[in-house]
Amino acid sequence: MTGVSRPPHGFPDSEFEARIARAQRIMRASEFDALLLTGPANIRYATGFETQFWESPTRPWFAVVPAEGKPVAVVPEIGAPEMARTWIDDVRSWPAPRPEDDGASLLAATLAQLPRRFGRVGAELGREMALRMPVAQFLELRDALPGLDIVDGAPCLWETRRVKTPAEVERIRFVCRIASEAYEGLSDLISVGEHLREVRRKLSMDILRRGADATPFLPVIAARGGVEQIVCGPRDKTLDPGDVLFIDTGSTYDGYFCDFDRNWAVGEIGDAARRANAAVWDATEAGIAAARPGATAREVWLAQAKVVEDAGSLGNNVGRMGHGLGLQLTEPPSNMPGDDTVLEPGVVLTIEPGMEFAPGKMIVHEENVAITGDGCELLTERAPREMWRIR
Amino acid sequence: MTGVSRPPHGFPDSEFEARIARAQRIMRASEFDALLLTGPANIRYATGFETQFWESPTRPWFAVVPAEGKPVAVVPEIGAPEMARTWIDDVRSWPAPRPEDDGASLLAATLAQLPRRFGRVGAELGREMALRMPVAQFLELRDALPGLDIVDGAPCLWETRRVKTPAEVERIRFVCRIASEAYEGLSDLISVGEHLREVRRKLSMDILRRGADATPFLPVIAARGGVEQIVCGPRDKTLDPGDVLFIDTGSTYDGYFCDFDRNWAVGEIGDAARRANAAVWDATEAGIAAARPGATAREVWLAQAKVVEDAGSLGNNVGRMGHGLGLQLTEPPSNMPGDDTVLEPGVVLTIEPGMEFAPGKMIVHEENVAITGDGCELLTERAPREMWRIR
Numbered sequence: 100m101t102g103v104s105r106p107p108h109g110f111p112d113s114e115f116e117a118r119i120a121r122a123q124r125i126m127r128a129s130e131f132d133a134l135l136l137t138g139p140a141n142i143r144y145a146t147g148f149e150t151q152f153w154e155s156p157t158r159p160w161f162a163v164v165p166a167e168g169k170p171v172a173v174v175p176e177i178g179a180p181e182m183a184r185t186w187i188d189d190v191r192s193w194p195a196p197r198p199e200d201d202g203a204s205l206l207a208a209t210l211a212q213l214p215r216r217f218g219r220v221g222a223e224l225g226r227e228m229a230l231r232m233p234v235a236q237f238l239e240l241r242d243a244l245p246g247l248d249i250v251d252g253a254p255c256l257w258e259t260r261r262v263k264t265p266a267e268v269e270r271i272r273f274v275c276r277i278a279s280e281a282y283e284g285l286s287d288l289i290s291v292g293e294h295l296r297e298v299r300r301k302l303s304m305d306i307l308r309r310g311a312d313a314t315p316f317l318p319v320i321a322a323r324g325g326v327e328q329i330v331c332g333p334r335d336k337t338l339d340p341g342d343v344l345f346i347d348t349g350s351t352y353d354g355y356f357c358d359f360d361r362n363w364a365v366g367e368i369g370d371a372a373r374r375a376n377a378a379v380w381d382a383t384e385a386g387i388a389a390a391r392p393g394a395t396a397r398e399v400w401l402a403q404a405k406v407v408e409d410a411g412s413l414g415n416n417v418g419r420m421g422h423g424l425g426l427q428l429t430e431p432p433s434n435m436p437g438d439d440t441v442l443e444p445g446v447v448l449t450i451e452p453g454m455e456f457a458p459g460k461m462i463v464h465e466e467n468v469a470i471t472g473d474g475c476e477l478l479t480e481r482a483p484r485e486m487w488r489i490r
Numbered sequence: 491m492t493g494v495s496r497p498p499h500g501f502p503d504s505e506f507e508a509r510i511a512r513a514q515r516i517m518r519a520s521e522f523d524a525l526l527l528t529g530p531a532n533i534r535y536a537t538g539f540e541t542q543f544w545e546s547p548t549r550p551w552f553a554v555v556p557a558e559g560k561p562v563a564v565v566p567e568i569g570a571p572e573m574a575r576t577w578i579d580d581v582r583s584w585p586a587p588r589p590e591d592d593g594a595s596l597l598a599a600t601l602a603q604l605p606r607r608f609g610r611v612g613a614e615l616g617r618e619m620a621l622r623m624p625v626a627q628f629l630e631l632r633d634a635l636p637g638l639d640i641v642d643g644a645p646c647l648w649e650t651r652r653v654k655t656p657a658e659v660e661r662i663r664f665v666c667r668i669a670s671e672a673y674e675g676l677s678d679l680i681s682v683g684e685h686l687r688e689v690r691r692k693l694s695m696d697i698l699r700r701g702a703d704a705t706p707f708l709p710v711i712a713a714r715g716g717v718e719q720i721v722c723g724p725r726d727k728t729l730d731p732g733d734v735l736f737i738d739t740g741s742t743y744d745g746y747f748c749d750f751d752r753n754w755a756v757g758e759i760g761d762a763a764r765r766a767n768a769a770v771w772d773a774t775e776a777g778i779a780a781a782r783p784g785a786t787a788r789e790v791w792l793a794q795a796k797v798v799e800d801a802g803s804l805g806n807n808v809g810r811m812g813h814g815l816g817l818q819l820t821e822p823p824s825n826m827p828g829d830d831t832v833l834e835p836g837v838v839l840t841i842e843p844g845m846e847f848a849p850g851k852m853i854v855h856e857e858n859v860a861i862t863g864d865g866c867e868l869l870t871e872r873a874p875r876e877m878w879r880i881r
Binding site: 107108109148149150151152154155156157175176177178179180181194195196197198222223224225226227228229230231232233234235237251253296300303304307308312315316317318327328329330331332335349356416417418419422427428429433435437459 | 498499500539540541542543545546547548566567568569570571572585586587588589613614615616617618619620621622623624625626628642644687691694695698699703706707708709718719720721722723726740747807808809810813818819820824826828850
């Protein structure tokens with residue numbers, strides 16, 4: 100893995116201090132006395148707390164970021180010992196499950212004790228966020244706190260998380276390299292006739308073997324000459340001559356995602372697919388060139404869109420040409436019309452042009468970049484302009 | 491894999507017809523004109539739609555189960571081609587992302603067109619559920635539908651999903667066998683001094699190799715004489731003589747989870763840990779014996795609790811002694827005081843006693859069972875009464 104060494108798992112306290120200082124600056128501008136966090140990515144971002152137990156919907160978990168000082172955790176007893184190992188000091192817990200009051204009264208008491216300046220708390224209510232607690236319980240909580248408005252904190256949270264620290268970028272870079280090398284090695288592991296589920300199993304094991312922690316997202320899709328969609332699969336199908344094999348992956352290291360795809364020609368694909376593939380590769384180049392500080396997400400879209408439109412694109416069902424990524428597979432901004440987010444150093448983006456070149460046949464490419472002081476760093480090993488071949 | 495063959499991926503239409511007929515019976519009793527679904531497990535249960543793209547929080551997805559007839563899907567364009575391949579006929583989509591109206595108006599129109607008998611729609615608002623859409627958007631939707639109350643549908647959904655069909659049990663049985671055999675083989679793959687992250691990597695790859703689709707949950711935890719918690723890990727630590735190694739897994743096949751753990755003695759562990767381990771094993775036996783039709787979840791708890799209390803348990807931070815499982819790692823009911831759910835054939839449960847036998851030192855066991863006509867079927871390969879050894 101030339102030049103990219105494996106970062107440790109976990110961050111020093113100074114990392115969290117810097118994150119929370121940034122959050123608190125943005126909170127002040129948003130007139131929030133606190134942020135209320137319930138989701139895995141936001142809680143991990145603020146506290147460093149890591150668990151795969153989010154798979155269990157039984158118990159809600161909370162972290163409260165006050166206007167000053169460290170976050171306060173309000174968590175079920177099952178998680179309290181590990182939360183106590185993070186950088187935060189104040190860990191409150193209740194015996195859970197307790198359906199009649201699963202943390203609600205403890206959380207309400209915690210919020211009620213906050214110093215009040217604005218009388219507003221930001222929560223995960225808006226764009227690209229979901230509250231990880233029962234809505235019924237949230238509505239009761241909201242009514243139980245007179246004088247404290249719980250309002251949408253999503254813009255504040257996304258603004259905080261949008262600019263990655265060097266330590267965050269280091270982890271994304273590392274997992275991008277792992278996945279790049281696994282993609283490059285795949286054609287040695289599989290051949291024509293292989294079942295798509297076997298392709299997925301082999302690649303998934305190889306990504307783990309190379310040092311990723313997990314591979315939550317690994318669609319494996321193949322269809323004659325191009326795919327009709329890029330997010331569901333594998334289905335029960337074998338790799339047949341003439342297929343385009345499309346694979347995307349969100350693999351993780353220390354909580355951070357890569358998100359990029361590759362395409363393989365299974366035997367001989369048609370001229371139309373090859374031409375579309377070259378156009379989409381060129382669009383990716385244009386997107387990478389456009390990804391620089393001061394540019395907007397819309398401009399990164401436009402650079403890509405021009406190339407595929409000139410190549411005769413019929414559109415595509417992805418709806419944008421790249422997006423942020425980090426602790427989640429996709430994060431704001433969106434490279435698309437209407438998103439005027441200005442890029443700045445530390446923003447990590449996918450560059451993801453696609454085109455439907457014939458009805459029901461798409462080619463989609465994707466690379467990951469980090470915005471730097473004067474352009475961007477390509478975090479992935481650039482795909483070749485011609486598809487890799489499976490024989 | 492003696493006597494347990496690999497089921498196909500996916501279900502015939504008749505499976506979904508039976509599920510929806512059951513849901514609609516319970517909906518009528520709940521006085522619902524429809525169920526509104528947003529979460530991965532509920533949408534998959536009703537439609538068969540499968541994707542790992544739930545990792546992306548950008549776009550909401552919806553399914554509406556009417557009082558009669560098939561569910562209606564309201565999904566972003568990126569998912570429409572695959573949703574059209576499921577058993578349902580009516581797939582509506584919008585170009586997404588579209589932050590100013592990400593499906594909201596299309597969903598509102600869909601709900602407004604429903605035949606109204608009760609004026610009530612059940613949604614994922616309550617127990618052990620979270621709404622997978624921005625709450626702000628949900629509150630607007632609720633206000634935009636005069637004459638239609640959106641109320642808590644969680645009890646109706648959990649009652650529907652609680653009793654598994656034979657085809658669902660078949661999948662849980664299969665993934666339980668895979669994980670059972672992987673656990674049994676682990677001591678040949680690792681040895682004293684192994685890093686916990688390597689233990690996790692090797693076991694994770696082995697579970698995939700044996701035919702699981704994914705392993706979203708695989709905590710690997712080790713501590714001298716017993717563990718202080720069972721849901722977070724691995725941390726940076728090696729397997730040291732005297733440690734108890736605790737591993738749990740929620741691996742999946744065709745969307746269905748197993749959820750059971752094992753313990754290993756690393757070299758020689760103390761007498762107290764060995765005695766606690768035997769007591770917890772005996773408690774598991776008692777729990778399995780108590781898991782039969784007509785018994786309540788509380789009674790299954792009580793049978794286990796008596797054994798560990800007699801053995802001097804100081805309690806434990808898990809808060810219950812088993813729970814339902816299926817499309818999610820944990821589902822209702824909870825084996826604990828206050829849960830008087832009556833077990834019936836088709837309910838799948840974990841039997842999960844634990845005891846803290848010294849401050850900060852727990853032993854927790856877990857097996858999975860399916861309730862049958864006259865008792866239960868053990869889906870996992872029963873753990874030995876003495877811990878496996880790692881040398």
